[in-house]
Structure formats: structure tokens, C-alpha cells
Amino acid sequence: MVKTSTILSISIGILLIIGGVWVGQNVDLLPVDASTNAPVYDELFKVLFSIGTILFVGITGLVIYSLIKFRRRPGDSGDGQPIEGNLPLEIFWTAVPAIVILFVGIYSYDIYDRMGGMQPLSNNAHNHHEMSTQQRLWGGIGSGSVSSSTPGEEEPIPIEVTAMQFAFLFHYPKGDIISGELHVPTGHPITMRMESKDVIHAFWVPEFRLKQDVIPGQPTILNFTPTKPGRYPIICAELCGPYHGGMRSTVVVEGMDEYQEWFNKNSKTVETTA
Amino acid sequence: MTIAIPPDRNDSSKSLQPKGWLKYFSFSLDHKVIGIQYLVCGFIFYLIGGGLASAIRIELTSPLSDFMARDVYNQVLTLHGTIMIFLWIVPVVNGAFGNYLIPFYVGARDMAFPRLNAVAFWLIPPAGLMLISSYFITGAAQSGWTAYPPLSISTPAAGQIIWILSVLLLGGSSIFGGINFIATIIKLRRPGLKLLQLPMYCWAMLGTSILVVLSTPVLAGTLILLSFDIVAHTGFFNPTLGGNVIVYQHLFWFYSHPAVYIMVLPAFGLVSEIIPVHCRKPLFGYITMVYSIMAIVLLGLVVWAHHMFTSGTPPWMRLFFTIATAFIAVPTGIKFFNWVATLWGGKISLNSAILFSCGFIINFVLGGITGVALAQVPFDVHVHDTYFVVAHFHYIVYGGSVFVIFSSIYHWYPKFTGKLLNEKLGQLHFLLTFIGFNLCFAPQHWLGLNGMPRRVAEYDPQFQLINQISSVGALIMAISTIPFLWNVVYSAIRGPKSGDNPWRALTPEWLTSSPPPVENWIGEAPLVTQPYGYGTHRNENEDLSSNEAGNVREQS
Numbered sequence: 163m164v165k166t167s168t169i170l171s172i173s174i175g176i177l178l179i180i181g182g183v184w185v186g187q188n189v190d191l192l193p194v195d196a197s198t199n200a201p202v203y204d205e206l207f208k209v210l211f212s213i214g215t216i217l218f219v220g221i222t223g224l225v226i227y228s229l230i231k232f233r234r235r236p237g238d239s240g241d242g243q244p245i246e247g248n249l250p251l252e253i254f255w256t257a258v259p260a261i262v263i264l265f266v267g268i269y270s271y272d273i274y275d276r277m278g279g280m281q282p283l284s285n286n287a288h289n290h291h292e293m294s295t296q297q298r299l300w301g302g303i304g305s306g307s308v309s310s311s312t313p314g315e316e317e318p319i320p321i322e323v324t325a326m327q328f329a330f331l332f333h334y335p336k337g338d339i340i341s342g343e344l345h346v347p348t349g350h351p352i353t354m355r356m357e358s359k360d361v362i363h364a365f366w367v368p369e370f371r372l373k374q375d376v377i378p379g380q381p382t383i384l385n386f387t388p389t390k391p392g393r394y395p396i397i398c399a400e401l402c403g404p405y406h407g408g409m410r411s412t413v414v415v416e417g418m419d420e421y422q423e424w425f426n427k428n429s430k431t432v433e434t435t436a
Numbered sequence: 437m438t439i440a441i442p443p444d445r446n447d448s449s450k451s452l453q454p455k456g457w458l459k460y461f462s463f464s465l466d467h468k469v470i471g472i473q474y475l476v477c478g479f480i481f482y483l484i485g486g487g488l489a490s491a492i493r494i495e496l497t498s499p500l501s502d503f504m505a506r507d508v509y510n511q512v513l514t515l516h517g518t519i520m521i522f523l524w525i526v527p528v529v530n531g532a533f534g535n536y537l538i539p540f541y542v543g544a545r546d547m548a549f550p551r552l553n554a555v556a557f558w559l560i561p562p563a564g565l566m567l568i569s570s571y572f573i574t575g576a577a578q579s580g581w582t583a584y585p586p587l588s589i590s591t592p593a594a595g596q597i598i599w600i601l602s603v604l605l606l607g608g609s610s611i612f613g614g615i616n617f618i619a620t621i622i623k624l625r626r627p628g629l630k631l632l633q634l635p636m637y638c639w640a641m642l643g644t645s646i647l648v649v650l651s652t653p654v655l656a657g658t659l660i661l662l663s664f665d666i667v668a669h670t671g672f673f674n675p676t677l678g679g680n681v682i683v684y685q686h687l688f689w690f691y692s693h694p695a696v697y698i699m700v701l702p703a704f705g706l707v708s709e710i711i712p713v714h715c716r717k718p719l720f721g722y723i724t725m726v727y728s729i730m731a732i733v734l735l736g737l738v739v740w741a742h743h744m745f746t747s748g749t750p751p752w753m754r755l756f757f758t759i760a761t762a763f764i765a766v767p768t769g770i771k772f773f774n775w776v777a778t779l780w781g782g783k784i785s786l787n788s789a790i791l792f793s794c795g796f797i798i799n800f801v802l803g804g805i806t807g808v809a810l811a812q813v814p815f816d817v818h819v820h821d822t823y824f825v826v827a828h829f830h831y832i833v834y835g836g837s838v839f840v841i842f843s844s845i846y847h848w849y850p851k852f853t854g855k856l857l858n859e860k861l862g863q864l865h866f867l868l869t870f871i872g873f874n875l876c877f878a879p880q881h882w883l884g885l886n887g888m889p890r891r892v893a894e895y896d897p898q899f900q901l902i903n904q905i906s907s908v909g910a911l912i913m914a915i916s917t918i919p920f921l922w923n924v925v926y927s928a929i930r931g932p933k934s935g936d937n938p939w940r941a942l943t944p945e946w947l948t949s950s951p952p953p954v955e956n957w958i959g960e961a962p963l964v965t966q967p968y969g970y971g972t973h974r975n976e977n978e979d980l981s982s983n984e985a986g987n988v989r990e991q992s
Contacts, residue, residue, distance in 0.1 A: 193886050206814055214805040221772065221801045225794050228779040232715070233786050239940075242717035242782035244971030251777070252724050252770070259769040263762045263808070270812035271755065277814055361587040362681060364746060364821060368887035371818040375747045378586055379675030380682065382748045395896065399746075399821040399889040401580045402587060404506035407892030 178220055186212025196390040196415060197370035199277050204371075206273045213262060278385065318351035318385065325356065325363035325376040327402055328409040337429030344396060344413040346388050347421035357381045364399035367413055373399055388415040463558065465550035466954055470557050471536030472852060475845075477557075478528035481564055485519035486914065488512050493876075493910040496903045501893040509893040510578035511571060511595070517581030518599065521695065522606040523564045525837050529702035530648075531557065531613055533844055534641050536852075537709075538617060540945035540952075541635045543626025543961035548619035556612035563605035570598035580891060582692070585662060585673035585684050593666050600659045600666075607652045607659075610698075614648030617641050626961050632726070635943050635967040636719060639726050640705025643733040647694045647701075650737065655691035658684065685747055689740035697736040699833055701729060703840035704771055707793050710847045711775055713941040714790040715782030718968040721774040728767035735764045745816045754813045761811035768804060772797060788862030792843030795870050799835025803828055806881070821891075824884025830877045842869065842920070849924070850938045854950045855931035861923040868916030876909025943967045 186208045195201050232242070321344070322333040332341045346352050356365060358378040365384060366373040369392075374384040398409035416424070454462045459469050460476070491512050495503040504512070535553065539546055547553045570576045577599035579588040588596050621634070621642050662684065664670040671677025673684040712719045719725065741749055741757040749757075775797060784790060806828040809815050819825060842865070849857050879902045884890075888899050895903070937946040944964045948957050966972070 191882055191885050203814060203818060206812070210809045210812070210815065214809065218802055218805055221776065222798050224776050225779065225797055228776065228782075229784060229786060229790075229794060232779065232782050232784050234716075234783040238783060240716070240783060241971035242715055244718055244969070245720065245777075245781065246718045246968075247721040247723070248777075252721050252774075255773040256724075256766060256770055259766050260763075263765055266808065266812065267759055267762055270758070270814055273812075273814045274754075361590060362584055366821075366887075366889065368818070368885075373746045373817050373820055377675075377681060377748060379678075379680070380748060395887060397887060397889055401510070401584070401891040403591070404510060404578075406510075407501065407506075407889075407894040 175220075178216055178223075182216035182219065183212045185215045186210075192371075194369050194390060194392070194394075195371070196388055196392060196394060197367075197372065198387040198389055200369065200371045200389075202273055202276050206270060209269060210266065213266065316350055318353040319346070321352060321354045323354050323356040323365065323376065324359060325365070325398070326359040327361065328398070328405040330363075330365070330396060330398075330409075330411045334425070337425055339425070339428045339430065341428065343411060345421055345424050346413060346415055347418045348388055348391055348415055350418070351385065351387045354384045355381055356384060361402050362400050363402050363409070366397045366399040367394055368397070369394040370413075375400055388413075391415050391417060463554050465546070465554055467535045467539050467547045467550070467553065468952060468956075470553055471532050471534075473557050474527050474532035474535060474560070477560060477564075478524050478532060481519050481523035483917070484568065485516055485524055486917070488516040488519070490910060490914055492516060493907040495893055496895070497900075497907045499895050499897040499900050499903075504893075506893055507575070507578055510580075510891070511576040513891055514577045514580050514599070515567065515571065518567060518577075518603065519564070520833070521581065521699070522603060523560065523567075525699045525833060525841075526606075526610060526695070527560055528841055529699060529706070529837055530610070530617075530641070530644060531560075533637070533706060533848070534613070534617055534702065536848070537637060537945055538620055538641060539624070540948075540956060541638050541943065541967075542621055542624050543629055543944060543963070544620060544624040545955040545957075545961075547616050548624050549616050552612050553616055556609045556616070559605045559609040559612075563602040563609070566598055566605075567602040570595050574598075582688060583659075583662065584688075585665060585679075585681050586675060588662060589665050589674055596666055597663060600663045604656055604659055607656050610648050611652050614645035614652070617645040618649065621645075626963060628963050629965070632723070633965045633967070636708035636722070636725055636729075637702070637705035639729050640701045640708070643729045644698050644701045647698055647733055647736060651691040651694040654687055658687040658691070682744070682747055682749075685744050686741065689743045693740040693743065694736050696829075696832065697732060699837045701732060703796070703837045704729070706840050706844045707775065707796060708771075709943060710789050710793050710843055711778050712968045712970060713847070713939045713943070714785045714787060714793075715779055716970045717778055717782040718970055719774070720777035721770070722968070724770055725774055728770045731767035732764060735760055735767070739764065742811055742816070745813050746820045758811055758813050762808055765804060765808050772801060772804075787846070787859060788857070788866055789843050789846040791863065791866040792839050792846065792869075795866065796836055796839040796843065799831050799839060799873070803831030803835055806831065819884050821889055822884035823880040823888045823890055826890045827877045827880035827884065830873075830880075835873060835877070839869070842866075845924070847939070848945075849927070850934035851945055851950050851952075853928050853931070854934055855927050856934045856938060857927045857931065858923050861919045865916055865920045865923065868912055868919070872909050872912030872914075872916055874909070876906050876913060879906050879909075942969055 189208065189211050191211075192204055192207060195204055320335055322335060324331040324333065329342065330344075332344045333339070334341070354365075356374065356376045357380075358376045360378060362378065363376040364373055365376055369390075370386055370388070372384065372386055374382050376382060392415055394413050394415065396411040396413050398406060400406075402409060414424075454464075459466070460473055462469075464470060464473070491504065492509075495501070495509055501509065535547065567576070574594035575592055577583065577588070577595045578591050579596065583596070583599065621638050625631075625634075661670075661672045665672055665674050665679070669677070671679040673679045673681055675681055708719055708725060739757055739761040741753055742761045745754055745757075779794075806824070810819065810825065810828060846857060846862055849855070883899055883902055883906075886899070888895050934950060936948070936950045938950075939946070942964065944962060944967070945952070947962045947964070
């Protein structure tokens with residue numbers, strides 16, 4: 163009898179794990195991935211979703227099973243078994259979550275590193291000016307990825323972002339363009355230096371899986387490389403006043419030729435860009 | 437054996453206390469009266485906060501800002517958050533049940549400082565009234581319950597200042613309560629009662645009170661500095677005067693993350709009292725439960741910056757706070773496995789109390805899983821400040837703490853009143869709450885992942901359908917309070933008598949009459965060294981001798 167129940171519970175456990183992994187791999191809850199950052203993010207999401215499904219279904223199943231199996235029958239006013247603890251079991255369910263947490267932590271560290279979150283900002287050539295004036299810059303995810311790029315790669319396009327109640331302004335220093343819409347070419351690294359004029363805002367593009375607060379008196383850096391052409395929303399994600407919900411803009415990801423066309427049309431300086 | 441604390445017959449102030457229902461409106465020193473005052477007062481604020489939540493859900497049934505003015509919407513969400521945290525969950529899971537139960541559990545006749553206790557309660561109604569009245573006078577605060585500067589400095593000052601004053605009063609009340617609980621648990625224990633024989637709620641309240649006493653003063657100091665920035669134009673957090681807005685966030689979350697544990701740890705304690713009674717089994721793994729509470733207290737103090745992953749924090753800091761936050765899942769997980777193990781092999785009465793407790797376990801596991809995900813920096817940068825976070829923390833504080841509050845009311849109502857609640861209405865209440873809650877908040881995970889930020893009155897039209905489903909869930913939650921209110925009021929007047937110990941529980945509060953006399957026990961306080969001794973031989977003998985209701989046990 164004991165043997166069959168052991169076999170049964172082990173096979174239910176294996177089924178649960180296989181089911182959880184399958185669900186995690188096939189889940190489709192996220193918007194389009196439109197930056198180099200996004201597929202890496204989605205990988206992490208799938209792993210977390212698998213682990214979450216296994217734990218949630220497992221514990222919920224145990225609770226519901228207990229409520230049905232061990233419900234008090236009418237007329238029975240006795241007590242249950244006086245079991246006050248079980249050391250091996252306790253060690254087991256301390257160790258398993260600890261291992262899972264450790265695995266998730268190391269895995270997400272790896273993801274974070276691949277997103278470029280761990281590089282120190284001081285290596286970034288573009289920040290030298292700021293560094294010399296002793297103003298500290300704080301970066302978000304991807305803040306260091308530009309510095310890690312190999313010398314053969316293209317120079318990132320610098321853009322200065324100003325946020326205010328209730329709009330974003332994008333300044334392209336190269337062509338001295340000020341635009342309300344962000345235009346970026348596909349496959350080209352972008353480096354944005356962001357600062358707010360009034361209160362805290364946040365720059366969020368769900369399709370890029372990137373968000374960084376835009377802070378008054380504290381410039382922040384956000385780097386990314388768009389991959390898929392399209393028009394995606396830029397959303398302010400930090401409560402900034404009555405029109406917070408309306409503080410949106412658009413990022414236009416387009417081919418290099420279209421971007422160059424837009425750039426030349428709006429550029430105020432003499433045609434010097436390459 | 438000697439009498440633990442002699443009944444104090446010389447204290448004339450006790451006899452000056454009003455009798456009957458009037459005592460609930462008086463400056464009563466009786467810990468049981470104060471507990472009920474906290475509970476009822478908290479529930480009234482819950483109804484107000486719930487009304488505000490309904491207003492938010494009505495606004496969000498359409499993608500346009502069309503139900504109320506935009507600044508009013510921000511006032512409503514600020515008031516909703518502040519009321520639910522500071523006037524409903526914190527006072528009820530700590531103040532209400534703590535005051536009622538802790539003196540029983542340690543075998544005392546009252547709390548260590550009865551007058552301080554009454555002061556702590558009577559700070560709450562004026563603070564709450566002040567907060568709500570600010571809406572009608574000048575417009576309430578509109579910078580969210582987090583009150584991040586510079587927004588809180590640039591929005592209308594009067595509402596923000598009233599908000600700060602009332603949160604300071606509520607924080608003061610919380611600190612008084614915390615000191616009182618620590619003193620009572622450590623110093624007022626009945627002689628012969630060891631710390632490791634105390635019911636689990638005492639440990640939860642000890643841990644919570646340590647968090648309250650360590651972290652609430654930091655919030656108070658921060659808000660005082662913020663008020664200087666608003667009224668005296670100092671520049672602590674004002675960037676135009678050289679201040680730093682990130683410093684505010686560090687100081688704010690140094691309190692406000694532990695505040696989550698201040699709302700959740702007492703709930704863990706209450707569940708640990710309720711489940712063994714209705715399963716007729718000892719609490720599984722008492723010692724590991726105690727250690728995990730203390731581990732949560734320690735870790736809870738060093739995780740605050742996970743609220744600031746997108747604010748601009750150095751990489752090492754992000755790494756440290758990710759690891760610390762994720763590791764809270766280990767002691768928390770131990771507690772959940774222990775509760776499931778307590779259920780396992782028991783004889784579970786499927787009543788409203790156990791249903792709400794099991795609903796809590798299921799909801800909180802989901803909230804915990806999304807919490808571990810949110811602790812990971814790369815995951816958080818996408819969903820931070822979105823509806824994903826809104827869903828996550830409602831699973832923690834509503835699916836967690838509020839479900840436990842309802843479970844506790846079903847469990848201790850006979851103790852409070854000597855009457856039984858209607859079980860059928862209780863189960864209807866559970867069903868409506870559980871379905872409504874999950875329908876309201878589960879879809880919000882998807883909203884956040886797909887691009888809907890929190891605290892907005894208008895949104896992308898593609899999210900309309902899911903928002904309407906969520907609003908239907910909120911409507912069901914609102915309806916669920918009707919059977920509950922009817923049940924509580926009707927049963928208090930017409931409910932059947934419960935007897936002293938309807939659950940045949942072994943924890944000390946049930947070993948006196950229901951409702952208990954003014955100083956808790958007619959004679960000496962009983963020495964309860966095994967509050968969870970169900971199924972042991974000793975307990976069966978005791979049960980038989982004390983069973984006056986005539987439930988003859990057929991078990992051999």
C-alpha cells in the first residue's frame with residue numbers, strides 16, 4: 163500500500179514539473195519583442211513562469227486535496243494525529259526553496275549581465291564629459307552595454323531626453339533636432355541621457371522591456387538597440403500629476419534609410435552626418 | 437501555585453469605566469474593549485477605502501478619463517492606499533487582534549501600559565477623520581501613498597500637509613502599540629510560561645513590533661523633513677534647491693517595505709492559531725515557524741531598495757537587494773509548507789474560518805511567486821510601476837491580510853460576543869470574496885505585462901475589456917460585504933449562544949467565559965504550556981471534563 167502511494171505521488175510530481183515546464187515554454191503573455199533586450203527578458207519570463215506554475219499548482223493542489231480528503235465526517239468529533247513536526251521534511255522544504263531561489267538568482271544575474279546591467283558606467287566614453295564635471299550619472303539596465311561593444315561596431319546614436327509635465331522631448335545633438343517622437347533606426351545602438359525638468363517621470367517602452375526613471379537633478383542613462391520596425395508607445399510609468407495617464411509618446415523604429423531621410427529633413431545643421 | 441497577577445481591586449479608574457455598549461465609545465483601559473474599538477473603527481475605514489476603490493474601478497471601465505476629474509482621481513487613489521494601509525490593515529491585524537489576544541496568550545489581565553494603549557487607539561479616529569476631511573476642505577493629497585517629492589512638493593500644499601500630519605499620528609499610534617506589545621510579551625508572562633510555549637501569534641506580534649519600533653520613526657522623520665520642504669521651502673528633497681529625491685525614496689521604503697511585513701506577519705500568526713483548532717491537529721513545526729518569523733524580520737529590514745530598481749541605483753545595490761528579497765521566500769515558504777502539513781491528516785471542519793484561511797494560503801502563494809519574480813532586477817524593469825505590481829501587492833495585502841482578518845472574525849466572533857455567526861452566510865461571503873477578488877486582480881497581471889502603468893485614469897483602448905472584467909470582480913467584492921455585515925450585526929442581536937468554547941480550542945483565550953470578564957479570568961490565569969496539544973491524551977481528558985455543551989464524544 164505504501165509503495166503504490168509513493169509511486170503515485172512521485173509520478174504526480176513528475177507530471178506537475180513536466181506540465182509546468184510545458185506551460186512556461188508555451189505561454190504567450192508578453193507584447194512583441196522589439197529590442198535586443200526583449201528576447202533575453204522573455205527567456206527569463208518563461209523560466210520564472212514554469213517555476214511559478216509548478217509551485218502554485220502544487221501547493222493549491224495540496225490544500226484542496228487536504229480539504230476534501232481530511233474533511234471532518236459528520237458525527238466525528240475526534241482529533242487528528244498529534245504530529246508536531248518532522249525534521250527531515252522541514253529540512254527538505256527549507257533546502258528545496260533555497261536551491262530554487264539560488265538558481266533563479268544566479269540565472270537572473272546572468273540575464274542582467276547579458277542585458278548589460280553590470281558594467282560600470284565609468285568605462286563609457288560618452289559619459290566622460292559628465293564624469294569630469296563630477297556629476298554622478300545613474301544608469302538603468304543596458305547602461306553599460308555600449309561600452310562593451312567591440313570597436314568594429316557602429317557608434318551609438320546619442321539622444322538627450324527631457325521629460326516634463328506632461329511630455330517627452332527628444333533632442334538629437336548631431337542634427338540639433340528637437341522632436342516629440344523618438345525616431346530610431348533598427349539594429350543601431352542608442353544611448354539616451356535623460357533628465358526631468360519638474361517631477362519624477364519614467365521612460366517605458368513595453369516592447370523594449372525597458373524602463374528607467376527620469377529624475378530632476380539626477381541625469382540617468384538608458385541604452386538599447388531596437389530590432390523590429392514599428393511604432394511603439396512610450397509610456398510615463400511614474401505618477402507625475404493629473405495628466406499622468408496621458409503622458410505618452412511614440413517611438414518609431416524604422417530602417418536606416420528611412421531614419422536617415424527623417425533625420426536629414428529635420429536636421430538644422432549642415433549635412434554632415436554619416 | 438501562586439496567582440500570576442493579583443486582580444487589582446484598588447484601581448478606582450476601572451470602576452469609573454462605563455458599562456454596556458457605551459464603553460466602546462469611552463477611553464476604556466480594558467484591552468478587550470480597545471481591541472474591539474480597533475476592529476470596528478478599522479472596518480468603517482475599510483468600507484470608506486472600499487468605496488474609493490469602487491470609484492477607481494468605475495473610472496477604469498472606460499479608457500477615457502470621464503468619471504471624475506483627473507486631480508480628483510489622484511486624490512482618490514492616494515486616499516484609497518493610505519486608508520487601506522494605515523487605517524484598516526495595520527490597525528486591525530496589529531491593534532485589534534493583538535490587543536484582544538496577547539494578554540490572554542501571556543496569561544495577563546491587561547496590556548503592560550493600558551493608558552498608552554487607549555491613547556494609541558484614540559489617535560486613530562481623529563487622524564482618519566482629518567485625512568478624509570481634507571478632501572472636502574482643500575482637496576486631499578494627490579501624490580499617491582508614497583508621496584514622492586518633487587510631486588508631493590509641487591501639488592497643493594494643504595492636502596499634502598494634512599496627509600503628513602495624519603500619517604504621523606497613525607505612525608505614533610503604531611509605535612505606542614509596538615512598545616506595548618513588546619513589553620507585554622516579554623515582561624507580563626505568567627510565571628512558569630516559557631517563551632517557546634507561547635502561541636504563534638505572540639511570536640508574530642513580537643517580530644512585528646520590533647519592525648514597527650525600528651522602522652516607523654524613520655518614516656516619521658522623513659515626513660517631517662518633507663513637510664519642511666513644503667511649508668518652509670527647505671531643500672532636503674527639492675532638486676531645485678539642491679535636494680535629492682532619491683534620498684527620500686530610500687528613507688520612505690526603509691519604513692514602507694517593513695510595513696508590508698507589519699501587515700503580513702500578524703496575519704501569519706493569526707492563521708497559525710486558526711488552522712490547528714479547526715483541523716484538530718498540533719501546529720506543524722512550531723520551532724521552525726518561530727525561526728522563520730525572526731528570519732523574515734531580519735531580512736525584511738534589508739530589502740527596501742527593491743522598490744527602486746528603476747530609480748537609478750548602482751549595480752551592486754541592485755544585486756544585493758535582489759538576493760536579500762528573493763531569500764525572504766525561504767522562511768515564508770517554510771511557513772506555508774508547515775500550514776499545509778498541519779492540514780494534512782487532520783479532521784478539518786470546512787467552516788468559514790478555515791475557508792478564508794485556505795483562501796489566504798492560495799492567494800498568498802500566488803502573490804509570493806510574483807514577488808520573487810519582481811525581486812529579479814531584469815524582470816522588474818519591465819513591470820515596475822505597472823498593473824502587474826498592483827496585482828502582486830493586492831494578492832499580498834488583500835488576498836493575504838484581509839482574508840486572514842475575515843477568517844479571524846469568523847474564528848473569534850464567539851469569543852467577542854458569546855454568539856455564533858451564521859455559517860451559511862459566512863460561506864456565501866467567502867465564495868463571493870474569493871471569486872470577486874481573483875476576477876478583479878488576476879487579469880491585472882496581464883495588463884501590467886502588456887503596457888498599462890498604474891495610477892492612470894486613462895489608458896490604451898486595447899485594455900478596455902480586461903479592465904471591465906476586473907471591475908466586475910470589484911463589484912462582486914463590494915457585494916460580498918453585504919452578507920458579512922448582515923451576519924455580524926444580526927448575529928450579535930439574534931444569534932444563537934455559542935457557549936464558552938464552541939471550537940473546543942486549547943489556546944488560553946478560550947479557557948474563560950465568552951465574552952470574558954473585565955480582568956479576563958475570575959480566578960488565576962491558567963498555565964497553558966501546550967496551546968496546540970490536540971490529539972494528545974492529556975487534551976482528551978481535559979476536553980471531556982470541560983465539555984459542558986454535552987457533545988459526547990463517540991471516539992474510543
